[in-house]
Amino acid sequence: MLQSVFDGNAAEIYSALPSEKSSDYDTVKQEVLKAYELVPEAYRQKFRSYKKFDSQTYVEFAREKEDLFDKWHTSKKTDNNFDNLRQLMLLEEFKQCVHLDLKTH
Known part of the structure; x- marks a missing residue:
């Protein structure tokens, strides 16, 4: 369900995750938030x-x-x-x- 609402950078992050990690909500959330984190x-x-x-x-x-x-x-x-x-x-x-x-x- 998440894949259908992601666009841009979040979609790229999601698609780069291995399949076993992409089904774990907490892992997906952590990776997407990390990508948008400011310096x-x-x-x-x-x-x-x-x-x-x-x-x-x-x-x-x-x-x-x-x-x-x-x-x-x-x-x-x-x-x-x-x-x-x-x-x-x-x-x-x-x-x-x-x-x-x-x-x-």
Whole structure:
């Protein structure tokens, strides 16, 4: 049934799966979601640029901001480890403080 509703990238992912895996819903779901997953930099940018909408409550805004942060640090594989998270934050701050040429290098 899934094959009939997939199109584009999802259809390609599904058709590339071996037949024994294509009949397992959880495996198909995991592979399709992985294909559409954003890279860590995209999650970082979304987290940093997300602003509160007028129609949002502060609780909704905080929840969305938290979700974006979680996606960012999960994609960077910090594994909820304080030292890894600390390194991620310090590296980002360092990049904000250096000249663009050095940042690119």
